Amino acid sequence: MINALHRSRMRPYLDATGNNEKRALALYQWHLELTSAVQSVLGVTEVVLRNAMDKELQSWNTKETGGRRSWLLEEPAAPLRSLSANKRKRALEAATREAERRNSNHRRYGETVSHDDVLAQLMFGIWKDLLPNHQPGAGNSTDNSNRARLWREALTYAFPNEEDPDGEITFWRVARLHQLRNRVSHMEPLLNIDVQDEVKKAFQLVRSIDTEVANWVTGGSKVSEVLNRRPSQR
Template identity: 20%
Template sequence: MLHQDLPALLTPERLRSYTARCPDLTSAIRLYEWNMRAAAAVLELTGIVEVVARNSLDRELGVWAARRGAPTWFDAVHLDQQGRLDLDKARARASRNGRRPEIHGRVKREVRARMQQLHFVRNRAAHHEPIHQRDLRRDLDDALELLGWIHPVAAEWAADTTSLRAVLDARPSD
């Protein structure tokens, strides 16, 4: 049962995309609740992608740098001025609070197309924004394909682990 104070607590602005899509407030709240579950599943999946991609990239760059006689890939890669600034910023973030600055897991590099879309949907999910209008099945497929490019075991593991498919199947009708 929908409590009468709930819409005011969530605010009309936050509920706008749900009420615009649903025939009544109860349906809009159900879609909002589903959006919360979808956001949690997106965070779960994108977390897998981020860790696997970052660690794989770091490992491959480390092998590449070692073949060139560099102690780390940070020392072997040729960056333009913006790339150097980005790397310096990442190193500073990684060394905050007395942490060692050369921990590779803390320095992220970008794998464009798929990663940008996954980053976008992750941010929307993390900030409790509506993602109910996105093609989350495409996002799931993109994430699994990206992981498959890295290693088939990563894609299989993510496919078996993610709850996103079940959440998508449980979506309430608008």
């Protein structure tokens, strides 16, 4: 089994168990359960986040353009236009391909691509990239000034339960969750990460959007249960 999974992939688990192959395999199997539990929380968090931000961006774009235009199907007002250009284009192309592949039995066969179709194709990273960047050195670049404007005029309203005047709290939560999502998606080990603390950021982010939804997400999480079943490493 170790060879079938490849020793390079299993190296973190072998190192953690003193090269005990039986325990390394048990740890790897447990880790699969952990990543599944974390992914479940992150998946719901991403949907809640994108819907909340999309609602405010759509409202803002309607005011800025003087009409009800989808910011994903048509060129939105500046600065949203430049901040989202490449990711909007790729999402629209992906949604178009999906629509073209629908067979005649599909419930939406022959229908044109909708705003929601494109929204579903956007990657987690766009939501981080639309928030004011508070990383060291980000400074007052044109893009970051534009993000700050979007925060003040639109995106701050997506997080009504958080006192976050400049978006720093929200930026770091989303940035950390983006990193965690990438690790989980690539099956990278979480052995040396405080998973409980990282998942807590997801709960806090959802709570800043909607407390009832946060209670539902927290109550349905299996992360703590799985963490408590971590097998012995020695």
